[in-house]
Amino acid sequence: MPTARRLAHQFLDRRGLTTIFGNPGSNELPFLAELPEHFRYVLGLHEGVVVGMADGYAQATGRPVLVNLHAAAGSGNAMGALTNAVHSRTPLVLTAGQQVRTAIGLEAMLANTDATQLMRPLVGWSGEPSCAADVPRSLAQAVFEAELNRRPSYLSVPYDDWAAELAENPVLDRQVRAGLAPTEAQLDDLVATVAAAKNPALVLGGDIDAGGLFDRAVALAEHLDLPTWVAPSPHRLPFPNRHRLFRGVLPAGIAPVSAALTGHDVVLVLGAPVFRYHQHVPGRFLPAGTRLIQVTDDFGAAARAPMGEALVADPAPVIEALLQHIPARAAQRGYVETPEPRTGETALHPEQVFAALRDTQAADTRYVVESTSTNSAWWRQMDLRREGSYFFPAAGGLGFGLPAAVGVALGDPDRPVVGVIGDGSANYGITALWSAAHYRVPVTFVILRNGVYGALRWFGELLGTPDVPGTEIPGLDFTAIAAGYGVEATTVADEDHLRTQLKTTPDGPRLIQVDTEPTTPE
Structure with a gap:
C-alpha cells in the first residue's frame, strides 16, 4: 500500500505544486524524502526569506505554492514575512513538521504543543491531521483553502505520519473551484x-x-x-x-x-x-x-x-x-511625459536612479520595490505600462524585497526583474542573496544606500518625535556582503556609471549599490 508521503506527493503533483520553498529541519525530513525527480526544492537560509521568495513566486505565476517550514521555531521565523503574503492575498500553502504523536503531549524538543493556534490569526485556515490516515485529506484542504480564500493556509504534520501505509485515497482526484459571479x-x-x-x-x-x-x-x-x-x-x-x-x-x-x-x-x-x-x-x-x-x-x-x-x-x-x-465617452488617452529628475547635492537623488532605470531597462521589467522613503520619487519618474510590473510589501513588513525579487524571477524567467531596495530594508532578507547566487537567478538588485531609516525620520516629524534614537545605520557595505554570498556586486557614485552598469545584462544575479540622498515618502 502507498504511504501517506507518496499520496501527498501525488496530490501535490496533480495540483501543480511541484516547486517547494523551504528550510528543512529534522521534523521535515520524512516528508521531503523520496520527492519525485521533477519536483524542485528551493532552499532559503532563513524562513522569512523562504516565505518572501514563495510570495514573489506565487504572485508572478498566479498559482499557489508550497512552503515547508521547521516546526514551531521555523514557523515563528516566517511570521513577519507572512504578514505581507496575507495582505497581498497570496495563496501560500505552509506545511510544517511536528514531533511524533507520542511526544507532543510531553512537550519534547521541537514539539509544537498547540500547532493549529500558532499561525492564527494570520492564516485563513490552520490544521493538523487527526491521525495518519487523515494526512492526504488535510493536505488537500490546506491547498483548497489557500486557493478559495486567496490567503495562506497552514498544516502541521507529525513526522511519523508520513511513513504510515494507507489505502488509495479518493482525495487525489478532487477538484474545488470558485465561481463568485454577480447576478x-x-x-x-x-x-x-x-x-x-x-x-x-x-x-x-x-x-x-x-x-x-x-x-x-x-x-x-x-x-x-x-x-x-x-x-x-x-x-x-x-x-x-x-x-x-x-x-x-x-x-x-x-x-x-x-x-x-x-x-x-x-x-x-x-x-x-x-x-x-x-x-x-x-x-x-x-x-x-x-x-x-x-x-x-x-x-x-x-x-x-x-x-x-x-x-x-x-x-x-x-x-x-x-x-x-454604457456608451463610450470621449476620453483622455495616451501618456504624459515624466518630469526632469531632481538632482542631489552630496549624492544621487533617488529620482536620478529611477530615471536611469526607466531609460535603460526593458519595458516589460518587473520591479520589486522595498524603499518606502522614496515612494514619491518613484512615482514621479517611473513609467510602468504592463501588468505585473510592480510588487511591494503589502503589510509593510521589511524583508520582502530581496527574497521576493528572487521568487518573482524564478516564477517568470521570461521577464527581467529588478529589486529596488533600501539599505535599511535589505538587512531583513539579506540571505536571499545566497539563494539568488546558488540558483543563478538573473535578477538585478539596486541598493539605495543613504545610511538612515528614511521613513522613520519622516514619521518622527509627523508624530512630533524627531529626536528618537535608532534611525541611523552607517557603515554598511552591501558589495562586500554580496561577494560573501557569491553575488557579483559594484558601487556606483555618479549617474553615468549607474547607467553604464544598468545597460549590461549578466547571466546571473548582480547587485549595484548606489549612494543616495535621504528623502521622504511624500
Whole structure:
C-alpha cells in the first residue's frame, strides 16, 4: 500500500505544486524524502526569506505554492514575512513538521504543543491531521483553502505520519473551484448607477493586477473617461502610472482620501479594501454627497469597510458589463511625459536612479520595490505600462524585497526583474542573496544606500518625535556582503556609471549599490 508521503506527493503533483520553498529541519525530513525527480526544492537560509521568495513566486505565476517550514521555531521565523503574503492575498500553502504523536503531549524538543493556534490569526485556515490516515485529506484542504480564500493556509504534520501505509485515497482526484459571479440584477443596478453619475471616478486595487485585469481596467477607464486612482498602500500597480487618466496613489489617511475624492458623486472601487490607511489623519471618510461602491471578492474587506456599499463578486464581469452597456465617452488617452529628475547635492537623488532605470531597462521589467522613503520619487519618474510590473510589501513588513525579487524571477524567467531596495530594508532578507547566487537567478538588485531609516525620520516629524534614537545605520557595505554570498556586486557614485552598469545584462544575479540622498515618502 502507498504511504501517506507518496499520496501527498501525488496530490501535490496533480495540483501543480511541484516547486517547494523551504528550510528543512529534522521534523521535515520524512516528508521531503523520496520527492519525485521533477519536483524542485528551493532552499532559503532563513524562513522569512523562504516565505518572501514563495510570495514573489506565487504572485508572478498566479498559482499557489508550497512552503515547508521547521516546526514551531521555523514557523515563528516566517511570521513577519507572512504578514505581507496575507495582505497581498497570496495563496501560500505552509506545511510544517511536528514531533511524533507520542511526544507532543510531553512537550519534547521541537514539539509544537498547540500547532493549529500558532499561525492564527494570520492564516485563513490552520490544521493538523487527526491521525495518519487523515494526512492526504488535510493536505488537500490546506491547498483548497489557500486557493478559495486567496490567503495562506497552514498544516502541521507529525513526522511519523508520513511513513504510515494507507489505502488509495479518493482525495487525489478532487477538484474545488470558485465561481463568485454577480447576478444580472446586481449588474443592472451598478451599470445604471455609473451611467447616471455626473462626475464618476475609479479607484483600483492590487487585486486587479493580481487577477489579470490590468488591460481591462485601462479599457474601462478610457471607455468611460474616468479619472483613476490607485487605492492607498498598493502592493501591485493596477493602472499605468503615466496614463493621462491616472491621478496618482491615494494618500493613506482618512481626511486626505476624502479631500482627494471631493467633487465626485460616484466612486467605483474595484479590487481593493476601502481603504488601507496608514497615517492617522482623522476626518470624514467620504466627502458629502459622494456615493462609494466597492466591488471585491474578499469577504473580509467588504465586511470591515467603514463606509459605502459593497458587492462581493469577481470584478471581471463588472468591468465587462460596464464596457458593454454604457456608451463610450470621449476620453483622455495616451501618456504624459515624466518630469526632469531632481538632482542631489552630496549624492544621487533617488529620482536620478529611477530615471536611469526607466531609460535603460526593458519595458516589460518587473520591479520589486522595498524603499518606502522614496515612494514619491518613484512615482514621479517611473513609467510602468504592463501588468505585473510592480510588487511591494503589502503589510509593510521589511524583508520582502530581496527574497521576493528572487521568487518573482524564478516564477517568470521570461521577464527581467529588478529589486529596488533600501539599505535599511535589505538587512531583513539579506540571505536571499545566497539563494539568488546558488540558483543563478538573473535578477538585478539596486541598493539605495543613504545610511538612515528614511521613513522613520519622516514619521518622527509627523508624530512630533524627531529626536528618537535608532534611525541611523552607517557603515554598511552591501558589495562586500554580496561577494560573501557569491553575488557579483559594484558601487556606483555618479549617474553615468549607474547607467553604464544598468545597460549590461549578466547571466546571473548582480547587485549595484548606489549612494543616495535621504528623502521622504511624500
